[in-house]
Amino acid sequence: MIRVAIVGTGNISPSHISSYQAFGERCEIVALCDIAPEKAEAVKRQHGLDGAKVYSSHADLLDAGGVDLVSVCTPPATHEPISVDFLEAGVNVLCEKPMAPSLAACDAILRAEEGGGAVFSSIAQNxxxxxxxxxxxxxxxxxxxxxxxxxxxxxxxxxxxxxxxxxxxxxxxxxxxxxxxxxxxxxxxxxxxxxxxxxxxxxxxxxxxxxxxxxxxxxxxxxxxxxxxxxxxxxxxxxxxxxxxxxxxxxxxxxxxxxxxxxxxxxxxxxxxxxxxxxxxxxxxxxxxxPLAYTGHKGQVDDVLTAIEAGRRPAIDGHDGRRxxxxxxxxxxxxxxxxxxxxxxxxxxxxxxxxxxxxxAPRFFEKSASVTEQAGPISVSGAQEENR
Incomplete structure (x- = not known):
């Protein structure tokens, strides 16, 4: 049984959670992590993750151990440090798009993957x-x-x-x-x-x-x-x-x-x-x-779980994300x-x-508002892709 943690419980996290839950015989979500732990607690209740522990930092989650695979669902600027920390500890990572905001950050992730012996997969669910x-x-x-x-x-x-x-x-x-x-x-x-x-x-x-x-x-x-x-x-x-x-x-x-x-x-x-x-x-x-057996995030989660089980590379890895x-x-x-x-x-x-x-880069306009939460689900009106 592959033990999974979700780091970041914002709008994209339900796509990961529901995908893992579709393979309940192969994996279990054992932890949720968010800098706003009350948000993680709400997600825990919403998805019936009664056995999952909630953490307020990925460092605390990493120190606690007991995790085989982490889904990184945080803002792009944090993808590198979170992924690197887990990979260096030998924990597999499935990271939301984009892999990281720079090529230097992508290469840091790839070096951590090679050194830690775990696998890294960059989300490309389409x-x-x-x-x-x-x-x-x-x-x-x-x-x-x-x-x-x-x-x-x-x-x-x-x-x-x-x-x-x-x-x-x-x-x-x-x-x-x-x-x-x-x-x-x-x-x-x-x-x-x-x-x-x-x-x-x-x-x-x-x-x-x-x-x-x-x-x-x-x-x-x-x-x-x-x-x-x-x-x-x-x-x-x-x-x-x-x-x-x-x-x-x-x-x-x-x-x-x-x-x-x-x-x-x-x-x-x-x-x-x-x-x-x-x-x-x-x-x-x-x-x-x-036809594919599983589509979207569920298809990529299935492949990552299979890669861990079989000891192979995932079909979409960090080199794809870097390109x-x-x-x-x-x-x-x-x-x-x-x-x-x-x-x-x-x-x-x-x-x-x-x-x-x-x-x-040009600053086209000055950012004029900053809120920590926004109500409403992800929606699209004519597109098939999911997006944060």
């Missing part, structure tokens, strides 16, 4: 979606031909009060705006599909949240060898209509499972009807992809310096360290 696995299978099949363009719209909407929560809306505590904390899902999927680009250009702005320092809208162009990807990261898009469309030489495919394949007339214009045979082949491929942060770091650098940025980002690059972003 890989555990049936539509995503079908798109991945289609891209990997090569049926659509060499990729020319990928359009990614990470479109979210958040009201002004969203950034009133004490740790949101500042470069120091949140580490960034929508590019880091919302588009992180789609950045991971893009890297999973295509790998890392060669260079990035980007623009950043704050179009609708006058109570936050950070950006709420960015547009990035990612350059590959013979392909381009465009990434819109937003917290200002009404309806939260999110898209991922892959344009291959021979066909296009998207998350909705739609396939379109044009064929040319002698003059180069598309012929009526297109390549129906290829469309049917892509649709047949999609139908043949086995995502590297691309986001390049987007921020490109937007701030207004020039193309090559990848990878080397350790001697000033943006490798967290302090550079805090020093050089």
């Amino acid at each position: 890989r555990y979606r049936d539509d995503v696995t079908r798109l991945k299978a289609a891209v990997d099949s090569g049926l659509a031909g060499p990729v020319a363009h990928v359009q990614v719209d990470s479109a979210w909407w958040r009201g002004l009060s969203y950034y009133d929560l004490w740790w949101r809306g500042t470069w120091e505590q949140e580490g960034g705006g929508c590019t880091l904390n919302h588009a992180v899902h789609h950045v991971d999927l893009l890297l999973w599909l295509l790998g890392a680009p060669q260079s990035v250009t980007a623009v950043l702005t704050n179009a609708g949240h006058e109570n936050a320092e950070v950006e709420d809208l960015s547009v990035a162009v990612l350059s590959y060898d013979r392909a381009i990807a465009t990434l819109t990261s937003s917290a200002v898009h009404h309806g939260e209509k999110q898209h991922m469309v892959v344009q291959g030489r021979d066909a296009s495919i998207n998350l909705k499972g739609e396939a379109i394949a044009e064929v040319s007339q002698p003059n180069g214009f598309p012929a009526p009807g297109g390549n129906r045979e290829l469309v049917e082949e892509l649709e047949s491929l999609a139908r043949g992809v086995e 995502t942060i590297e691309l986001i770091t390049a987007i921020y650098k490109a937007g701030i310096e207004r020039r193309a940025i090559d990848l990878p980002v080397p350790p001697d690059d000033p943006y490798y360290e967290a302090g550079t972003l805090m020093e050089r």
Whole structure:
């Protein structure tokens, strides 16, 4: 029986708690930790975790021992110190996105994992979606031909009060705006599909949240060898209509499972009807992809539990999380310096360290409110992803 602790009992913690509870024969939540212990006590009652102990600091939890796996559900700025402390003690860690706000912090986590002998997994629960696995299978099949363009719209909407929560809306505590904390899902999927680009250009702005320092809208162009990807990261898009469309030489495919394949007339214009045979082949491929046994957070928790039980690496590890942060770091650098940025980002690059972003990033507005609690659940209005 794997003994689990939840560190941080804010809005995302129920996704972790319910996922662990779905595997009650394999794991047990034995502890909850929050700097506001009364909040942890309320979560304990809400989820029927009668046997769980409540701690007010992760250090106290670590000293108490008796934990095999920790879910880190705290603000991004705390992910590194909490993860490192547990990993160095040999405790496995499942950490919410983003892995950490800087590449230096990511590498500190990876070093702690290697030294402590435990495993680290960075949350990327959207890989555990049936539509995503079908798109991945289609891209990997090569049926659509060499990729020319990928359009990614990470479109979210958040009201002004969203950034009133004490740790949101500042470069120091949140580490960034929508590019880091919302588009992180789609950045991971893009890297999973295509790998890392060669260079990035980007623009950043704050179009609708006058109570936050950070950006709420960015547009990035990612350059590959013979392909381009465009990434819109937003917290200002009404309806939260999110898209991922892959344009291959021979066909296009998207998350909705739609396939379109044009064929040319002698003059180069598309012929009526297109390549129906290829469309049917892509649709047949999609139908043949086995549905996932578990989706979302539950799918990733199942894999992490299996990794611990089997003594293997998790399917999504810290190196995956680091690659995502590297691309986001390049987007921020490109937007701030207004020039193309090559990848990878080397350790001697000033943006490798967290302090550079805090020093050089624009403060679009001054954070004007700071509350410790906000009522209401996480909700989305047209998107399938969960988000803190």
